[in-house]
Amino acid sequence: MGDLWIYILIVILVAYLSLSYVLYLRVFKMDPDKDYRVVDQNSEFFKASYEWYQKVPKEEISIKSYDNVTLKGKFIPSLDNESTNLAIIVHGYHANLEDMIIIGKFYSDLGFKVMLLDMRGHGQSEGAFTTLGHFEKYDLKKWIHFALRTYGATDQILLHGVSMGASTIFLSTTLNLPQNVKFIVADSGFDSIWNMLWNNLKPKALRIILPGASIISFLSRRFFFGSVSVSQAVRKNRIPLMIIHGEKDEKVPFAVGKALHEISKAPTKDFFQVPNCKHGEGYIVDKNGYEQRLILHLKDYFNIKNTYLKQKK
Secondary structure (H helix, E strand, O other): OHHHHHHHHHHHHHHHHHHHHHHHHHHHEOOOOOOOOOOOOOOHHHHHHHHHHHHOOOEEEEEEOOOOOEEEEEEEOOOOOOOOEEEEEEOOOOOOHHHHHHHHHHHHHOOOEEEEEOOOOOOOOOOOEOOOOOOHHHHHHHHHHHHHHHHOOOOEEEEEEEOHHHHHHHHHHHHOOOOOEEEEEEEOOOOEHHHHHHHHOOOHHHHHHHHHHHHHHHHHHOOOHHHOEHHHHHHHOOOOEEEEEEOOOOOOOHHHHHHHHHHOOOOOEEEEEEOOOOOOOHHHHOHHHHHHHHHHHHHHHOOOOHHHHHHOO
């Protein structure tokens, strides 16, 4: 009888870990043949910025990550040849750099140089797996050093990310970033991988295999879900920041964004809440409010010419 129970427990354990592995792959494995994107560039709201992007001078950029993954991006030079302002823009999960074109245009219109990045496993970048910010934080630091070597060692850098991109930026602040990084814009970022998955797993019964998926993650990628804490990074960060969050965010609850703002000890911090707004759609719902709130802070940290500011009023 004892042997039977041992057999049953082994079967249950194998089944549990098998389901955990399937969940792990579902979340983290990237399909190289899939075109990950979230924006319809032909829609009325995005069409003009996409047409701008097709015409504006730009160059393809590339680096090798610390684990030898080829990462790709696009660099858009400034309208002002003397500009020392650089915006590095990071997309979210299952998206690509083109989804951030409209944000890139906003900064370009203010005279910034712009770098749009494809995160590992997304867009044109290599990578069989995403890690929702854990490895990506190292990638972002390499991109920052690339930018300073290539486009100006004295450039003043702004980091702008949405969803996974926002959380990646916060995680990167634990890596002793160069002092050139002057401001962070974090739109709809999550507070931890564990909480993000817990909130989004459907059906909710799948939550029971989340611990198993975390163990699989540690065995294959050397990190537990609970060990990747954006909250801890925000608490330690001292780079001025602005957090943006939609009140009706269905993927990362509004309370998460509010809590991240409250625990921040950055010398300057702001929280811009967008009513009637779902996940990552703040710019769509309140474009003017989004821009004007940002400009209030940008004027304090970046040398933006009045001619560019007047065009945005």
